[in-house]
Amino acid sequence: MTTVDQAKAMAKRLRAALAARDLAVPHATALELVAAGLGHDDWNTACAALDRIGEDEPRFLETVPILRIFDEAKAREFYGGFLGFTSGFEHRFEPGLPLYMEVARAGLRLHLSEHHGDASPGSTVFVPMTGIHAFHRELTDKRYGYARPGIERAPWGDVLEVADPFGNRLRFCERRAG
Known part of the structure; x- marks a missing residue:
């Protein structure tokens, strides 16, 4: 800005x-x-x-939530196969140790971690977006066996919530004008 x-x-x-x-x-x-x-x-x-932050002052550029996962294959199936995210970087301190990875789609980045101390399972991430009805159709058309999310009308917008296999929830919302 x-x-x-x-x-x-x-x-x-x-x-x-x-x-x-x-x-x-x-x-x-x-x-x-x-x-x-x-x-x-x-x-x-x-x-x-306009933003009043000066050039030398701290500026927060974006938020990248870290979500706890327990199974790499299930995480790839859900975030890649179902939600359509692409994998970014992947890191392990050495082979056989827990995975820390990034997934991204359309400007949203998430970090997924198998590390015990990185995050608590059962978190909720609120994701403002546009095109929620097209996203809903895309997800519904996949006929994913573990999730068939609907869209709820809330006072602040249309909300589509999905839960990943690890108990984390992604709450996508297209805000209504006004």
Whole structure:
């Protein structure tokens, strides 16, 4: 997400580029143009909406849940075969030791771990998404023997929940406008 400081720098570059073409605009006008380019009505609205984290401050980029698994083959069948995730990295300290792996699909990354101390079985992960009805059709069409999830209408959106073979739940939600 663009920060206020980045937007100000964009306005400064815009003014310089316009000045190089003999088009002088006040700094306030450049700020308004940048705000419009970022999809905001005006600079004040942009300032309220833009991220205020500075370049040197900590920034949390994403959350990657770690889910406990007990059986590699079942995990691959469920997350790969049923949910359509692809495997990313895999790590074992040495052959025969517990697996730690990443699976990903459409911007969602999960870490799956056989390590006892990494996570508790029975966790729930809330996953905001779009296209939940198409995802539901995809899962239903697979006729997976251990899960036939439905979609529930909640006040905050349509929810599709699946439980993995290890008791973890993935709660996919397409939020409704308003």
